[in-house]
Amino acid sequence: MVLAMLFALSVSAAAAPATTAENALTWEDFEADVKAAGIDADFVQIGDLNLMMWLPSVFSEAELTEEDIQNGYVSYLVTDDESAVIAIMRKDLGMSLEEWEQELPDYGVTDAEMGIVNGFQALMYSVPEDDTMCLDFETESGEVLEFTFYPMSDEGYQAVAAIIMASIQPAAEVLSWSDIEADVEASGIDANFVQVGDMNLMMWLPSVFSEAELTEEDIQNGYLAYLTTDDESAVIAIMSVDLGESFEEWGQELADYGVTDAEMGIVNGYRALVYSNPEDDTMCIDFEVESGEILEFTFYPMSDEDYQAVAAIIMTSLQPIE
16 A cells, blocks of 8 residues: 555654644644655645645545535545545534534544644544544534544554644645636736746746846855846845754744744645745745755845735746646
8 A cells, every 4th residue: 555655664753643642733743753754745725725734645636526515525635546535524513523522422433532733623533433533623614624534444544644634734825826817817917937947846927027147156055046127126036045944943933033924825735934024125935845945935125016916926826847
């Protein structure tokens, strides 16, 4: 089984899909060990929700039918060999999570536990008869958002499921090129998609920008590209930065530099950190790359409202070259 092979050397922090003594799961508890495992995975948006989760690349999303959607399915993810499944559903139970916990023994559930996942109250339980583990969250509408993992008799998948559960967290921003593409094309701006440096990335770029030649010192300092308008009134600087810390740690540390608006989000399926630095009149969007370094895009000047709009489009356009 693919997932069992991924976790032949199981991540120590994820030995079992259970909460800690305080019944709390946080991504920080898993992140370092997950990175060390070198699993091919990314954070992805969950359906159309403002949520994201860590997902190994062996999973792909099955197309939902109209009946599936009517039955509450948000997403149905399956491995390439169809040996493992994650089903995500909305359920209107007509009761609170606490009441649902009390009802579960009537369905043969004996291990239901309330806990906290990345700050959100959750209910976790297994259904041995179905070989599944469920994680339920109560939404603002009163519905339950349920994640079901199958098969839990596979120890390798137990470890994977534990990590996925611990990774579920809000995406403060969800940006997608498809959401703005039609409006951008209708605006008639003279622009094209261009490759970002020598990377497998592309972005939408107005023709008024051109690439400045980098010096050896620039390259040694981590610059990958430096783009400026013909009149030098606006800049996009792209750098690779080795911070020596995780994305989350960097987000928290930004406050020490006077940043008050750092937000984690999803841009075209990739986890990103967006923040402004008013002192420098800049806006930054950071991506974590496989090497553990940060790929940082810096836009200047953000005091120019017209450039704010252009920068927002460019940020939303960042995506892999297919």
